[in-house]
Amino acid sequence: MTSTAPRPLALSAAGPLRGTVRVPGDKSISHRALMFAGLAVGESRITGLLEGEDVLATAAAMRAMGAQVERGEDGVWRVHGVGVGGLLQPRTALDMGNSGTSTRLLMGLIASHPITVTFTGDASLSSRPMGRVIDPLTEMGAEFTASPGGRLPLTMRGICPAVPIAYRLPVASAQVKSAVLLAGLNTPGITRVIEPVPTRDHSERMLRGFGAELTVEETAEGRVISITGEAELTPQQIEVPGDPSSAAFWIVAASIVPGSELTIANVGLNPTRAGLVQVLRMMGADITEAQPRIVGGEPVADLIVRHAPLSGIEVPPELAPSMIDEYPILFVAAALAQGRTVARGAEELRVKESDRIAVMAAALEAAGAHVEEVADGLIIDGSGGDPLPGGGTIASRLDHRIAMSMSVAGLACSRPLTIDDVSPVATSYPNFYETLDAVRR
Missing domain, CATH: 3.65.10.10 (Enolpyruvate transferase domain)
Structure with missing residues (x-):
């Protein structure tokens, strides 16, 4: 695989997010x-x-x-x-x-x-x-x-x-x-x-x-x-549902940007992957499941997400395995919530594409959030829905989820928030920024 040149990007608060998003396959x-x-x-x-x-x-x-x-x-x-x-x-x-x-x-x-x-x-x-x-x-x-x-x-x-x-x-x-x-x-x-x-x-x-x-x-x-x-596998026709980890960025973005309403089509809702939706609802998120159905043995629905004030909670650690990839974007939601969020039980984040606990702690602090790093997660005192100050530069550490999570955070910053390199996003969501431009009105 050839390396690509760093691609910096700056984002700040703008108008509400509106429209329908179709995320990449799981x-x-x-x-x-x-x-x-x-x-x-x-x-x-x-x-x-x-x-x-x-x-x-x-x-x-x-x-x-x-x-x-x-x-x-x-x-x-x-x-x-x-x-x-x-x-x-x-x-x-x-x-x-x-x-x-x-x-x-x-x-x-x-x-x-x-x-x-x-x-x-x-x-x-x-x-x-x-x-x-x-x-x-x-x-x-x-x-x-x-x-x-x-x-x-x-x-x-x-x-x-x-x-x-x-x-x-x-x-x-x-x-x-x-x-x-x-x-x-x-x-x-x-x-x-x-x-x-x-x-x-x-x-x-x-x-x-x-x-x-x-x-x-x-x-x-x-x-x-x-x-x-010594199994014998038979060929199949497979329809891949939309990736819930990719949908997570839009769910949080619509939740924290005032006036937003997004429909996220064809999202896989396998119970072992749906922890973030459960946690965000506990925080007060407005998430509706439309047209629930089964696709290729996997539960699928369209998600309608409207802006709603979020409240800090203590995230049940037993949900960590069902949302481990979504912790970075959960940290962003917590930074905009009212009160304190304790998100622990996620020591696995230390050995992902980056040390996602340490990297997200540094990134959110650079955006102006109040964060305490612990061994297995973060404790975050939210802004109560007010925009974060922004103005800093984020090191994405070659991690696609850090880059996308902090891009969403940038949508809730008063001053531009710069991500040093968003090119790693291509590993999982090649048209993420084109989609963002389309719904950011």
Whole structure:
């Protein structure tokens, strides 16, 4: 992946946000759709795929390992898979750009194939530890040579047959859970993941849809997900719903900018991803679900969001796994609320594209908010709905969610708020700023 020149941007308060927004396809589902289709025998068709850099990195990796992955002029992606166990040795290293999801899930896929693969990435991805995935996959028989701290560049050698394991997640992580389940696809016997705290379940839903034998049992230890190996996946037609993590920016923007009313179309509302909507409603947000429906096994609705005064709350820590990617934009909502918000239980933010707790604390302070950083989150004393002073410059740290979150904060600043580089937004939401221009009237 080629690096791009920094793209600074300044934003400040203007008029209300009005209109209808259609967000990109869900990133988590897009990654999985390409991977699982690449392991099915026959042609799968995918509509609504997120065509950001992260997902394109997954498409390129699956192509490098033998799957035929092509986008038609009609916007439909067609994938001819190699079958479970059929991944081929790539000729060169897999460049994952900024995508931690691609890297961790592909490590799981490769772990039970007899191939050797090197992963590289950009500066941000190369700073992120991969040990949480390396540990269980090593138990299954894969071998790793990583950079110090379990980071990229990293070379792994898969094994076939791998060893089925029962793995209890030490921290709530859908990526680690998915990596183990994907390794289990080509592992004889039954591979189990014990999940004390539920995390997003896109892998479970989609693996079943492709024909894998997968069960979920609620026990005293937590959810036990079991997958029977040496699976045969059948091709599917997949419609990817709108990404709730991308919708989150518009939900908060409409909530904090006076006079706003936005309709956000076709938003995925999987219960394991809808924590932000629940928390914002607790704060007083005006969010209506219209035309609820099921698309490809996932609950979907159009969201109508109107400006409303928000009140600070203590965010239930048990909701953290269902909104972990949305904490940065939640922090922005809290900065404009009345009173104090305590948002904790999110230590996972320390090892995302950036240390999102520290980076958001610094960013909000630069915008004039009152913030206290704690180990697992932030404590924020809101402005009561008054604009933030603004006038500062924000370091986005190559993190797309920081850049978009602070762009939304800029819409509620008296003086221009400058984000030093918004180019990373292309990894997940390529037309974010064009959409902002369209609804900012």
